[in-house]
Amino acid sequence: MMIPAARKALDDAEDIVGYDTYVKMAGPLRLDQTVHASDNREELFRARQAFDLAATGRSVAVVSSGDPGVFAMAAAVLEALDGATDARWRGVELVILPGVSAALAAAARIGAPLGHDFCIISLSDNLKPWSVIIDRLEHAAAGDFAMAFYNPISKARPWQLGEAIALLRRHRVAETPVVLGRDVGRPAESVRITTLGDLTPEQVDMRTVVIVGSSTTRVIDGTDWVYTPRWYGTPPAELKKA
Amino acid sequence: MMIPAARKALDDAEDIVGYDTYVKMAGPLRLDQTVHASDNREELFRARQAFDLAATGRSVAVVSSGDPGVFAMAAAVLEALDGATDARWRGVELVILPGVSAALAAAARIGAPLGHDFCIISLSDNLKPWSVIIDRLEHAAAGDFAMAFYNPISKARPWQLGEAIALLRRHRVAETPVVLGRDVGRPAESVRITTLGDLTPEQVDMRTVVIVGSSTTRVIDGTDWVYTPRWYGTPPAELKKA
Numbered sequence: 279m280m281i282p283a284a285r286k287a288l289d290d291a292e293d294i295v296g297y298d299t300y301v302k303m304a305g306p307l308r309l310d311q312t313v314h315a316s317d318n319r320e321e322l323f324r325a326r327q328a329f330d331l332a333a334t335g336r337s338v339a340v341v342s343s344g345d346p347g348v349f350a351m352a353a354a355v356l357e358a359l360d361g362a363t364d365a366r367w368r369g370v371e372l373v374i375l376p377g378v379s380a381a382l383a384a385a386a387r388i389g390a391p392l393g394h395d396f397c398i399i400s401l402s403d404n405l406k407p408w409s410v411i412i413d414r415l416e417h418a419a420a421g422d423f424a425m426a427f428y429n430p431i432s433k434a435r436p437w438q439l440g441e442a443i444a445l446l447r448r449h450r451v452a453e454t455p456v457v458l459g460r461d462v463g464r465p466a467e468s469v470r471i472t473t474l475g476d477l478t479p480e481q482v483d484m485r486t487v488v489i490v491g492s493s494t495t496r497v498i499d500g501t502d503w504v505y506t507p508r509w510y511g512t513p514p515a516e517l518k519k520a
Numbered sequence: 521m522m523i524p525a526a527r528k529a530l531d532d533a534e535d536i537v538g539y540d541t542y543v544k545m546a547g548p549l550r551l552d553q554t555v556h557a558s559d560n561r562e563e564l565f566r567a568r569q570a571f572d573l574a575a576t577g578r579s580v581a582v583v584s585s586g587d588p589g590v591f592a593m594a595a596a597v598l599e600a601l602d603g604a605t606d607a608r609w610r611g612v613e614l615v616i617l618p619g620v621s622a623a624l625a626a627a628a629r630i631g632a633p634l635g636h637d638f639c640i641i642s643l644s645d646n647l648k649p650w651s652v653i654i655d656r657l658e659h660a661a662a663g664d665f666a667m668a669f670y671n672p673i674s675k676a677r678p679w680q681l682g683e684a685i686a687l688l689r690r691h692r693v694a695e696t697p698v699v700l701g702r703d704v705g706r707p708a709e710s711v712r713i714t715t716l717g718d719l720t721p722e723q724v725d726m727r728t729v730v731i732v733g734s735s736t737t738r739v740i741d742g743t744d745w746v747y748t749p750r751w752y753g754t755p756p757a758e759l760k761k762a
Contacts, residue, residue: 281521281620321750322758345620347627349750353635356747360740361759368743376628378523378587378618385589386618393595394648395656397639397665406636406752414637414663421659422652423639498602501610505598508563508591510648516564517603 279378279463280304287375288339295328296341296351303464304341319404321354329358333366345379349400349428380487381426384459387469389498390505391457391489395423401438402429408438415442419449424495424506427488431479439479439488446490450474455497455504457489458482471497471504521620521705529617530581537570538583538593545706546583561646563596571600575608587621591642591670622729623668626701629711631740632747633699633731637665643680644671650680657684661691666737666748669730673721681721681730688732692716697739697746699731700724713739713746 288294288304291311296304298315307313314331316324324340332338342351352374359367385392397418403411418425431439446454452475459469460483472481474490482488495506507513530536530546533553538546540557549555556573558566566582574580584593594616601609627634639660645653660667673681688696694717701711702725714723716732724730737748749755 279523279525279618281523283521322756345624345628347624347632347634349635352628352632353747353750356631356635356740356745357749357759359743359745360738360747372745374628374631376521376620376624378620379624382587382589382618382621386587386594386616389598389616390589390594392589392640393591393598395639395641397637397660398634399637405750405756410664410752414665417659417663417665418639421656423656423659496602498598501601503598503601503614505595505602507599508595508647510652514564514647517599 279383281375281377284375284377290337291339292336293331293338294341295324295338300341300343321351322358325355325358329367329370332370333364345377346374347376348379348398380428380459380462381489383462384457384469384487384489387459387462388457388471389503391455391491391495392424392426392506393508394492394494394506394510396425397423398426398428400428401442402435403438412445415445419446422492424492425490429484430482430486430488432484439482443477446474450493455491455495457504458486460486471502521625523617523619526617526619532579533581534578535573535580536583537566537580542583542585563593564600567597567600571604571609571612574612575606587619588616589618590621590640622670622701622704623731625704626699626711626729626731629701629704630699630713631745633697633733633737634666634668634748635750636734636736636748636752639665639667640670641667642670643684644677645680654687657687661688664734666734667732671726672724672728672730674726681724685719688716692735697733697737699746700728702728713744
């Protein structure tokens with residue numbers, strides 16, 4: 279699912295900077311390319327490492343999964359630039375190349391659950407207070423948005439998803455379709471449908487994106503296709519002509 | 521910005537169905553491929569035409585711009601399938617291939633304005649009541665989401681964007697960064713920055729995606745980079761080490 283411009287940037291780079299697991303997925307790399315792999319959750323370290331390399335004139339690619347602009351490396355790269363004390367960093371020619379974010383990849387596999395107004399929310403309270411997340415979930419639920427959750431759960435954050443599910447159940451019926459997309463676009467990909475009533479945190483891990491439908495999200499009878507129609511309220515007259 | 525799987529699907533298809541303008545952008549096509557181009561806003565007609573062709577055993581590609589799952593053709597295709605009276609339509613092998621949606625493409629060009637929680641909202645009231653849109657805007661604003669607006673304005677919908685801007689100004693300061701991305705990824709691409717205080721409907725047309733920052737969205741001093749940091753509230757300690 280990588281766009282050709284991203285493939286070319288990887289092919290052209292002298293240095294590849296990224297989370298170890300994602301760098302391995304970005305291959306094949308050339309023997310003359312230098313790989314700087316680091317651990318997960320070292321985003322800012324990687325961003326600074328990339329600027330340090332690029333400031334010396336090297337051509338550097340920072341690897342991100344999905345779309346770098348959606349809970350991925352682009353914000354970290356710009357945080358690093360914003361806080362730069364090394365003037366040479368400002369001289370680096372920076373290009374951000376978009377991609378298919380996990381929610382859009384999972385949505386495509388199962389239909390079009392994000393085919394109408396939706397929110398994307400990270401459930402991680404590592405970098406924002408849980409109270410902000412709860413407030414946003416309340417608004418997203420009250421506004422009847424479909425939602426996709428990134429970073430839904432981890433060993434260090436075991437209870438947050440359960441609280442989010444409980445909140446959503448106060449706003450939406452138990453039959454609301456839920457899509458669990460895990461490792462979409464990777465060899466171990468799985469995408470499955472459940473409902474808000476049946477969803478439990480045990481079905482979800484940190485590599486899963488969770489999509490919760492709005493009040494209009496539907497499963498097509500007898501199929502595994504889930505979609506949120508383009509219309510809201512009254513279906514358009516042309517639909518009746520089917 | 522088209523993913524290789526989408527390129528391959530287009531190359532492999534016998535019939536290409538789509539909005540005339542987008543079909544032209546999807547080229548090059550082969551002389552032995554049959555093009556079924558239709559006017560804009562004929563989504564359901566195109567979806568049904570594609571199923572009719574595919575039901576006869578033809579290999580059909582339905583062209584969409586951006587990501588078909590985000591205010592594009594995938595929902596229309598599934599609405600057609602959901603309402604199908606022709607049993608052969610159920611037998612069609614359907615694959616939806618994701619892409620880079622306009623908001624993500626525009627965001628990448630200008631930085632990472634959608635690097636934190638965000639909403640995507642269509643401002644078109646063709647298929648949903650304006651009251652629903654206003655309610656969603658209120659919730660998105662109160663929840664301090666960054667937002668991207670699709671279908672922000674058209675000749676038939678001249679006043680809605682102005683009302684949306686007025687609503688947002690009651691929640692966010694005039695300095696809030698706004699990104700206007702037009703025809704991103706196409707030859708006439710333009711991406712520019714303004715503020716919520718300066719934004720007027722005259723700056724926007726139907727080919728523009730409008731991104732409005734949250735309270736934390738920033739422009740990096742002396743640059744044209746806009747981003748929403750990963751953190752909210754208190755910046756992480758590592759940021760201070762820059």
